[in-house]
Amino acid sequence: MNKNDFAPAPPMGWNSYDYYDTTVNEEQVRANADYMAKNLKEFGWEYIIVDIQWYAHHTGSRREQFQYIPFSKLEMDEYSRLQPDPVRFPSSAGGAGFAPLAAYIHSLGLKFGIHIMRGIPRAAAHAHSKILGTDVAADEVADPSSICGWNPDMYGVRNTSAGQAYYDSILKLYASWGVDFIKCDDICNTNLYTEHPYSARHEIEMISTAITRLGRPIVLSLSPGPALIDKAWHYGRYANMWRITDDFWDDWDLLKNMFCRCELWQKHVSRGCYPDLDMLPLGRLGKGFGKERQTNFTCQEQRTMMTLWCLFGSPLMLGAELTLLDEWTLSLLTNKEILSLATPDCRPWQIHRDETQAIWTGCNETDGSFYVALFNLSDKEKEISVSLEELFFCPYVRNPNIKGQDVIQLRDLWKDEISMFTGSTISQSVKPHDCVIYKIG
Structure with missing residues (x-):
């Protein structure tokens, strides 16, 4: 299958991060999916994405100190593959993973996605856990010299056949759950390594290879940015979306700066290949950060953002709690004429x-x-x-x-x-x- 056919138009959906941070649970995901199916699906909104640390226990319990609790307990199977925390995602108990939740979202006519960190769990490497289909343990696959500067969960994966086997195994698992979209983090720009910000290039290729081997469409989104313009050809070959900015929030200076980024990337939008302006910080935000608020953007700024994102051809991902959307925000998200601009046919x-x-x-x-x-x-x-x-x-x-x-x-x-x-x-x-x-x- 051609990966460009996985996303013939820029993906549109909801992501749990801007409102819930690391704390989203199954009930909340289902509630947002229900709202999307009832109010937004007819306008093209279709993805429901569970963002970071769905596998970690006690997330958010020490938020005043840590966004990501150092070396906390992670839910993991015998083959070094992370599993949903069954406390927050009860239907995952007994090894079911995200399959029941994905099935529910599919029953609504929507698609299901998850966030992952690049690499292999450090806990798996330290425990010498197995890698499915090999006689090599996780410590031999892990590269302890390749880490994320802001999240403590993973080591990078070595560019070896065993490393590829590990990525093949997790993608096969995700496919069995019914995952349609993967947002992979600490990979688009490995910004800890300032002299080598594309140090995870081989892992992009390995994940893409694993998806191709499935014979099943899974959209691949790369974060964080800013993406490297000289690697545009590489992003376009192996991924469907790549972040051209670091985390985007509801601040006018950040929005104004997006015009510079769009100028730089305008020639690289094409079918199945989308420079990503990041999520739309609209509506209610920040509960998981301990700072719940209505977006700081004025109505005029929100209109500017929606116009630029759609005309440029960026993916459209909402970060708000959908069940709390007000009429103004809903009107922005259901303007068919504006949304129709978000197609690779519109250059x-x-x-x-x-x-x-x-x-x-x-x-x-x-x-x-x-x-x-x-x-x-x-x-x-x-x-x-x-x-x-x-x-x-x-x-x-x-x-x-x-x-x-x-x-x-x-x-x-x-x-x-x-x-x-x-x-x-x-x-x-x-x-x-x-x-x-x-x-x-």
Whole structure:
């Protein structure tokens, strides 16, 4: 199977991290899945992803000291493979793993994903645990010189046949559970090693190989960023998503910086290959961090974020507690016109960017739809203008009829309002940190 067919459009879903941190449990996952199936599935939202440390005991119990409790007890089988904590995930008891939870999510017409750390559990290496299908123990597979700087659970995996056997065994297990999506961490940029930030390159290839051998589609997402632009070809060959930023939160300076990152990566969006702008910090956030709050983004900033993520073609992952979504947030997530931009058929193109504004176009190469977005990056209301000449310079324009028209129709995708345009320049007053996006013609 071609891995590019695993995600023909940027994946859209929910991830437990932004609200629950390390503490999410089965009941909470099911509640968010129920909400998605009822309220969001028809708009393309389909993945339910359990984020970090689902295998660790007593998560969050010492949060004032540690996000990840040093060398805590991990649930693990005899073959060095991590298992869900049965206290938080009761249906996993007796070796069932995530299969019952995945089956429930599939019954809703949704897909199921999990977070993993690259590598093999340190506890397995110290205990000389078995590796399925080999006569080699975990201590011979583990590379103690390759660790994560912020999580204590794993050693890196050596680039050996036994190392590949270990990755084959965990992917086979995940497939048997019904996993459709894997977010692998400490692998896109191994930032502890500043002189060798792509030190886990071989592990990306090993995981990709293990998925290919399954003959079953599992989307592979790589974290954390920032991804290395000179390795774009490698990410695209072996993964479906890769983070081009470190953790993104609800701060305007971080959002403004995303325009720089999108400029850098705009030519690398294609079918099955998606530079990832990270999760959407909307709605209620931070409970697992001990700082529950409504997003700090203003309504204008939220609109800017959704427009940029969709027009750029980033995966869309919600971090909020879905059952607490307010009507405003729900309206952002169910705007079909905006969400329709998030397809590899709609090619993004930046026309202009400076400290105060950014102008982007998108052209759908399949149906010829053409869009322009005007972003106000400044702290004051601003008139933003773009000439038709600049718009039609976009190399992806496929609708020659637009160029010859004396009067052009503009449809505001957020307001669902139509206006008629004559002249050579489109100009609009835009509020601070806000945007407008028009479908042209």
